[in-house]
Amino acid sequence: MKVGIIDYGVGNLGSIARALEQLRVSPILVDRAIDLHGKDALILPGVGNFTDCMQILLKGGWVNVIKDEVHGYDRPLLGICLGMQLLADLGVEGAIDPRVGTAGLGLIPGRVVNLATEGCSLRVPHVGWNSIATSDSKSSLFHGIADGTDFYFVHSYVFRPDQQQSVLAEAVYDIPFAASVGLRKVWGTQFHPEKSSRAGMQLLRNFLFNQQC
């Protein structure tokens, strides 16, 4: 099984690649959009700022290629942290006009907004191990993962999906927010599975081997 990790120049992909190797799949760091095709599944990481990352994805020709893979080839895609946020229609972080926002990949309808402006009165960024609760119609992404399991979060913005059924798991940091989203074969985790020890490994295993539409 070949898993393409979209390597558009942000952040370290060593631990995500190594985590996939432990699950006995071959991670392929793909650093040119034209090489993305032909993988069995795709991972979209992301660190930094929504607007900056979208600009890099646009400049590198990634946006259309990613959409083609998802819509044209029904390729499973997992966005991690900012990579999950980029799945949204819009994000306000770093946008020239925050009221308008920056266009995202538009793979899962929703907006990405700041934790503080959503009413969170605790320290932002939200950093650390926090527990999640899965939605009632438990997604295959969380197979074998009990409610209350902790995952590792580092973020200041949250994904607000238009449709509640896109929320696969919630966490609470003063306010509830989407810890994971999903729509058909597109998934996202606000937390870092590659830094969430065994629980994260189980989630990656589910993404790779346990997908149900």
Add this chain to the structure above:
Amino acid sequence: MLKVRVIPTLLWKQFGLVKGTRFDSWRRVGPVLPAIKVYNQRDVDELVLVDITANTTGEPPDCESIVDFSQECFVPFAVGGGVTSIDQVQQLLRSGADKIVLNTAAYRSPSLVTDIACRYGTQCVVASIDARHNPGGGWTCYSHSGSCDTGREVVTWARELEDRGAGEILITSIDNDGMMEGYDLALIQAVSQSVKVPVIASGGAGTYQHMIEAVQQSGASAVAAASMFHFTEQTPAGAKEAMRQACIPVRLNFVTTP
């Protein structure tokens, strides 16, 4: 709710891990990579790795080794020792570090704390303070692995580090380090009461009860230990179970459900 973390501290000197007492009398513990693998198998909350020779030799951080170590690390990985510039920070982060531990460099150029926080976020900066108890009361900060008196008072310095953008503060008692007789609870309390950022208690843990005290009596958000995990049968998982029984919110080891 965020969990209280238990963090093994790995001190790295030249070719392997070491552990001393009161920042001296170093004992060899073993090679780095197997230790990182073992702690990962044991499902620890986070790892801190500090190169304790880098700031005395003037060598830049060994990013090649950090690449190897971080690939085996599936929990947050804080790396420090000899970091003096924002370029080195960038290289370490690219090599797989999740957080940078700053100590000596923060005294020389406090603006480095702010620079890292602005570019990579406050969650990237762990400000480390090594403090010694004054005979007349209070504590003084020491740089260069505890060898240089900076003349700075610990609470004032902790507040300044927070103001400059430190995301957490790792406070180590030099007096208690390696003694395994308990943390300097008064020192940890003095720091945790004076800053809002999470405080990691370090220096002196010898039993699970010491860790419980650091959280319940001194307000630590995380407890670090080295000797206790290197030289006794006690484990991070055991520590968390003891803390859970003491009603402290901890992340328990993951077990898949059917």
